[in-house]
Structure formats: structure tokens, C-alpha cells
Amino acid sequence: MPRWLLHVDLDQFQAAVEFRRRPELRGQPVIVGGEGDPSQPRKVVTCASYPARAFGVRAGMPLKAAQRKCPDGVFLPLDMATYEAASEEIMATLARVAGAVEVWGMDEAFVASDSDPWQLAAEIRSAVTELGLTCSVGIGDNKLTAKLATGFAKSTGKTSAEPEHDAGAAGGIFQLTAANWTELMGHRPTDALWGVGARIAKRLAELDIATVADLMAADRQRLAAEFGPNTGPYLWVLGHGKGDTELTTTPRIPVGRSKSETFPHDLTDPEEIRREVARIATEVAEEMLAHNRVSTRVSVTVRTKTFYTRSKQRKLPQPTSDIATIVDTALAVIDRFDLDRPVRLLGVRLELLPLDE
DNA sequence: TCTGGGGTCCTAGGACCC
DNA sequence: TCTGGGGTCCTAGGACCC
Numbered sequence: 001m002p003r004w005l006l007h008v009d010l011d012q013f014q015a016a017v018e019f020r021r022r023p024e025l026r027g028q029p030v031i032v033g034g035e036g037d038p039s040q041p042r043k044v045v046t047c048a049s050y051p052a053r054a055f056g057v058r059a060g061m062p063l064k065a066a067q068r069k070c071p072d073g074v075f076l077p078l079d080m081a082t083y084e085a086a087s088e089e090i091m092a093t094l095a096r097v098a099g100a101v102e103v104w105g106m107d108e109a110f111v112a113s114d115s116d117p118w119q120l121a122a123e124i125r126s127a128v129t130e131l132g133l134t135c136s137v138g139i140g141d142n143k144l145t146a147k148l149a150t151g152f153a154k155s156t157g158k159t160s161a162e163p164e165h166d167a168g169a170a171g172g173i174f175q176l177t178a179a180n181w182t183e184l185m186g187h188r189p190t191d192a193l194w195g196v197g198a199r200i201a202k203r204l205a206e207l208d209i210a211t212v213a214d215l216m217a218a219d220r221q222r223l224a225a226e227f228g229p230n231t232g233p234y235l236w237v238l239g240h241g242k243g244d245t246e247l248t249t250t251p252r253i254p255v256g257r258s259k260s261e262t263f264p265h266d267l268t269d270p271e272e273i274r275r276e277v278a279r280i281a282t283e284v285a286e287e288m289l290a291h292n293r294v295s296t297r298v299s300v301t302v303r304t305k306t307f308y309t310r311s312k313q314r315k316l317p318q319p320t321s322d323i324a325t326i327v328d329t330a331l332a333v334i335d336r337f338d339l340d341r342p343v344r345l346l347g348v349r350l351e352l353l354p355l356d357e
Numbered sequence: 358t359c360t361g362g363g364g365t366c367c368t369a370g371g372a373c374c375c
Numbered sequence: 376t377c378t379g380g381g382g383t384c385c386t387a388g389g390a391c392c393c
Contacts, residue, residue: 033361034361041359042359042360042361043361044360044361044362045361046361046362059393060360060361061358061360062358062359062360062361064358064359065358065359066358068358069358104392104393105364105392105393106393107393108393194391194392195390195391195392196391197390197391197392198390198391199389199390199391200390200391227367227368228367228368228369230366230367230368231366231367231368231390252365254364254365255364255365255366256363256364256365257363257364258362258363258364259362259363260361260362260363261361261362262360262361262362297385299386307359307360310387310388311387311388312386312387313385313386313387314385314386315384315385315386344360345361347362347363349363349364
């Protein structure tokens with residue numbers, strides 16, 4: 001009996017959650033991000049509704065740019081608490097319909113099927129629709145193919161102009177497996193793979209590995225020599241459409257906790273920079289404490305006006321939950337930076353002591 | 358249009374020890 | 376005096392993801 005992995009991905013998640021409480025906005029170009037004020041600098045789009053995307057608005061784009069592309073867009077502030085609550089609702093629904101769920105971020109999850117994956121996918125979509133939301137489902141023989149299948153599900157299911165893929169398509173559900181892997185993925189650039197980004201793709205291209213098919217034909221030893229003993233072979237495996245087939249249903253225990261802030265205007269006064277580092281360190285330490293965790297290491301990140309980003313860290317003499325010690329350490333670390341250029345971002349990250357002893 | 362915030366994991370080099 | 380090889384800890388940086 002084959003085991004299928006299903007990847008569930010909510011459509012336009014944050015915008016869709018907003019539509020539930022403001023149904024009059026359905027079908028409108030809605031842009032969620034920052035405080036919902038496109039005149040605010042250094043804030044970006046977290047989620048654009050499909051109508052907003054038709055104007056060219058994309059996640060990650062500055063709000064100001066989004067407004068230029070879509071002047072009549074409805075800008076809404078981020079409301080994380082509401083999205084988290086919606087996410088829990090969704091995951092509970094998936095658990096009810098599909099059993100074990102591996103949560104992958106707020107609006108994604110993997111589930112498994114030992115029988116008919118299309119049937120399960122349809123049931124999931126129907127259950128999510130009852131929540132007033134919609135989702136796409138990718139079916140794969142592992143997590144990689146399932147995840148990539150969701151991308152096909154979105155592009156084939158959503159755009160009527162898109163020619164119908166015969167292999168495995170059915171409105172919002174798509175199946176990608178070893179059987180159609182080469183046909184559907186072989187000609188695509190390597191960064192179409194989940195885990196290959198722009199940088200790795202560029203380095204691969206320099207080795208004359210431009211497409212997934214090229215990667216499949218590449219020499220493993222060469223990849224290992226180029227990318228390291230772990231990453232190299234991993235890339236080769238990715239290229240062949242292989243991946244993890246196990247669901248991890250126990251919630252992951254965070255190994256770190258961080259907080260960073262891009263300031264609306266650059267900071268230049270070293271004393272002000274120290275004060276902000278102390279404030280951010282206090283906040284993240286308090287959150288750590290609220291979760292009953294203990295810190296082992298403090299890392300401070302500085303991003304200057306030119307986007308030059310560096311971090312320095314210091315191991316604590318012993319694991320501690322003492323806020324004053326953590327703040328003092330963060331200050332000692334920031335003092336090792338040359339603060340002679342305008343600072344646009346400061347961040348503090350705490351590494352956490354593993355929970356199991 | 359200048360480029361958010363919160364995560365995870367991997368690699369590499371130097372220090373230090375045997 | 377012209378120099379080993381491994382293991383581990385620590386720090387810095389890179390890359391990816393949602």
C-alpha cells in the first residue's frame with residue numbers, strides 16, 4: 001500500500017482571514033502589511049489578495065510600491081493574534097479530517113494518506129471551505145513532491161488562462177510523483193526546487209547546472225566538493241525528487257528566540273543604539289522567561305543604512321534565565337561593533353538550552 | 358520601489374588540547 | 376625548528392524558508 005504525503009497550503013492566508021470578518025472586502029484588492037499605512041516607510045506587504053496580485057502587488061514588496069501599483073487597494077494592518085487563532089482552527093480541522101498533522105508555519109501543513117489521496121484532498125478542501133477559507137493541496141510520494149505539487153495546484157487551479165495540465169491536475173489539487181517528475185520538473189531552473197534559492201542556483205549555474213535535469217545528471221562527488229559533504233549530496237537527492245516521507249507531529253521545540261526591529265529612521269547616536277539593544281534584549285528575554293526557557297548564548301545583529309548586515313555573539317558563562325545578565329551580555333556584544341555608520345536594524349537572538357536533559 | 362520579521366540548519370576557520 | 380593529525384568548542388557568515 002503506497003503512502004502518500006499531502007501538502008496543504010491556505011490560499012492568500014492573511015487576506016482570507018480578513019475577509020471572514022469583513023466579507024464586503026471579498027473580491028477587492030486587499031493588501032495586508034505593517035500597520036496598514038502605505039505612507040509608512042520600511043514596511044512591506046505580508047499578503048496580497050488575488051485581485052491585488054493582478055496589479056502586480058507581491059509579498060515582500062514595500063507598502064509604498066504596492067500603493068503605486070494599486071492606488072485603490074485596501075491596506076490592512078497585520079493582526080498576528082487573529083491569524084494565529086485562525087491557524088489553530090485550521091490545524092485542528094486538518095487533524096480531525098486527516099489524523100496526524102505536521103504543522104509547517106501558520107498556513108501550511110503536511111498530512112499522510114494510506115489509501116486514496118485524492119479523496120482525502122477533497123475532504124480537506126471541503127472542510128477548510130466550511131471555515132470560510134480555501135486551500136490548495138499537493139499530493140506527492142514525499143514531502144518535496146507534495147510541496148511542489150501545491151505550487152502546480154495553485155497555478156493550474158487558479159488561473160483560467162493557464163492551459164490545463166493533463167498530468168494530475170484537478171482544480172486546487174495536484175499530484176506530483178516519481179512518475180511525472182522529469183516531465184514536469186526536468187526543464188525548470190534549479191531554484192524551482194524547495195530548498196534551492198537564488199544563491200545556490202547561481203553557484204550551480206556556474207557549474208553548468210541550470211535545470212533540474214542537469215542536477216539529476218550531475219556528479220555527486222563534484223557537488224560534495226563544491227557544496228560540502230552534507231549539502232552537496234542533498235542537492236542531488238533534491239534534484240531527483242526525493243525527500244522525507246515521515247510526518248513529525250510533535251511540535252518542534254524552538255532552539256532560539258529572536259526579535260529585530262527596522263527603525264523608521266536610522267540611528268546614529270551610540271547611546272541611543274545601546275538603549276535600543278537593551279530594550280530589545282529585555283523584550284526577548286521576557287518572552288523567553290514566559291516560555292520557561294533558559295538562554296545559553298546572546299547574538300546581536302546590526303544592519304546599517306547600506307543594508308550591510310553583521311552579527312556577533314557571546315556564549316553565556318552558564319545557561320541563565322536572568323534578564324539583567326542577558327541584557328548586559330547584549331550590551332557587551334554591541335560594544336564590539338564599530339557604530340560609525342547609520343543603523344537601520346537592530347536584533348537580538350537568544351539561543352536556548354534544550355528542554356530534554 | 359530601496360529592501361520586514363521570525364525562524365532553522367550548514368559550513369568554515371581559529372583556538373585549544375591530546 | 377620549518378613542523379602531524381584528530382577532536383571539540385567557539386564565533387562568523389551564508390543560505391533557505393514562511
